[in-house]
Amino acid sequence: MEEKVLEWDYEINGKDFRNAGKVSSKVKEILKELGFDPDFVRRVAIASYEAEMNVVCHAERGVLHLTISPEELRIVVKDKGPGIQDIELAMQEGYSTASPEIREMGFGAGMGLPNIKKNVDKLNIASTVGEGTVVDMLIKPSSIREFG
C-alpha cells in the first residue's frame, strides 16, 4: 500500500511585518485539525514562526512547504534573499544583523535559529550568498522535549 503524504505550500512576503505569523498560524491550524498532540503543535508553530519571521526580516520573499507523513513532519522554508555567509555564526545565540525596526518589534536578538533548533529534531540550513536560504526542519511527533 502506498504511504499517505499530505503537502501544503504557502508564500511569505519579505518586509510584510503585519502578516508575519499568518503562514505559521495556518500550519498550526492544520496540525490541530489533524489531531496532533498540543505540545507537538506548539513546538512546530514556534519553529515555523521563527523561520517565517526570518524570511520577513532578512529576505525578499519565500515559500513554506509543509509535508506530513505518518512518521514525521517536515517544513522547508526556502527564500530568495541575501543568503547567510557564515551559517555557524548565524546559529549562535545573540548573533544578529537585524535592523532597529526589527528590534522594536521584539525580534532581532539572534535567538531565532537557536529557537528553531531547540524545537525540531533535525535542522539543516543551506544558503547561497546573493541567492537565498533553505531552512529544512524535521519534527517527529513522538519525541518528548524538556522545557527550559
Added chain:
Amino acid sequence: MQLWEIQGILEAELLWEPVDLQMEIEMARAADLMSDVLNRSQGGELLITGLVNSQVIWTAELAELKAIAFVRGKRPDQETIGLAKSKDIPLLATKLLMYEACVRLGMRGLPGSLGTIW
C-alpha cells in the same frame, strides 16, 4: 486566577469584547522580547508587555498564550486589536508600569512560566 480578577487587579480596560471573563489563567510571562517568549514559556500564560505591534499577537497565537496585558498605557492600533479578536486572544490595557503590573499579580498569587513566584 480568572480574567476578570486580573482586569480588576491591573485596573485595566478590555480592548475588545465580548471576552470570556471567567477564562482561567494559571501563569504570567512578562517580556518585550518576543523571541524570548517563544524560547521560554509553557503556553497558557498571560503575556505582560510594553510592545503593541502585531507581532505580539502572532507570538501569543503561535506560543498559545491565553491573553495579553499592555502596560504603560500603550494600546495597539485597531487592525492589531482586530487580529487579536480574530484569534480570540483577550487584550487588557493598563496604565501601570511593567514592574507594578507584575508585582500586583504576583502578590495575589499568580505564578510565572516556571510555576513559581520566588
